[in-house]
Amino acid sequence: MTSSNTPEHIKHLARKWQEGTITNAEKQTFEAWYDSFDAIYEMKGTETREQAWERLYQNIIKKANITAGRNRTFKMWGGWLTAAAALALVFLGIYFFNTFRYQGASRRQLTSASADVLPGKNSATITLGDGRKIELSHAKNGVVIGRHNFAYSDGTPLESLSQEQKNTMLTANTPRGGTYQIVLPDGTKVWLNAESSLQFPARFNDKTREVKLSGEAYFEVAHNRTKPFKVSSKGQEVLVLGTHFNINGYDAGGVTKTTLLEGAVKITGNKDNQVLRPGQQGILEATGKINVAPANIADAIAWKNGYFIFDEETLESVMYKVARWYDLEVEYEDAEIKKQVFGGSISRYENVSKVFYMLEKAGNVKFRLEGRKVIVNKS
Incomplete structure (x- = not known):
């Protein structure tokens, strides 16, 4: 060594x-x-x-x-x-089984190469205040919103903002199978997961920094004690000064999960409010109650680090994540199979056939791909 x-x-x-x-x-x-x-x-x-x-x-x-x-x-x-x-x-302090390896020559082929589905990629649009949409390059991984223009994270210029546009709201959207990093005007870094959107002003005012999230995002908020940062997301508001946290507010999940890595945040819902400390997760239930529990940090930010981590999750929950990233439609031939529980981890940048192969190795389940539809049944 x-x-x-x-x-x-x-x-x-x-x-x-x-x-x-x-x-x-x-x-x-x-x-x-x-x-x-x-x-x-x-x-x-x-x-x-x-x-x-x-x-x-x-x-x-x-x-x-x-x-x-x-x-x-x-x-x-x-x-x-x-x-x-x-x-x-x-x-x-880590899942050492984060990569499942096997010999392609000896394994059973789930699908033909032509039927396989590639993983998601860098993909997003920014909608300007006048409704015009700008497609962001797949070859880039981030965009920086400046005071007078915005550019890719490598410095390549992208768009100049007129005086009128500086006073409007911008919206960043990722499709199913897309992800992108956005650096906001104050220097806050936001990673958007697939099928998510972030609405924010082209320029923050002098008192607050407010954004609106739909879907999932990881935030590294630039510290500014005099200008609180607020994130509105699916029935809750998260108030911070400078911190690192993840919000998962996909509609399919039924709850909104806020996971804190660093600093402190206050979560306010319709009926409850809670303050999180590092290593905690706030779960906003449909009832409006916010439950605070120890967080599995690796699980919460696995998507940002390029992994799927399934921590004793039902197949239905697993397939929500897989379908969103690979842009698939899921059909179950046997509804009971949804309840089967899985655990483990694999890179998000494998073709979908490898993900299905590992799930089939793990339990009584099989997958059949028909274009962008995956049909799930018992094996």
């Missing part, structure tokens, strides 16, 4: 990955360390899946210098992982 890959350094990178603060260079270091493990599904000889997980665990604790006991089991993707490995994963 090189000096840069000491146990202390790897644990530090794992924490940064979970918190969403890891840099691209650090991520490459961490992934290279993880990639040195044997592939989970490359089971040797007559080895069972339980034995494969045990081998993975032994590799983890050997490389990370972890000591953990064995006293219970942990269910993951329909298989069983020893508690010692689970404790190792928790100790490192």
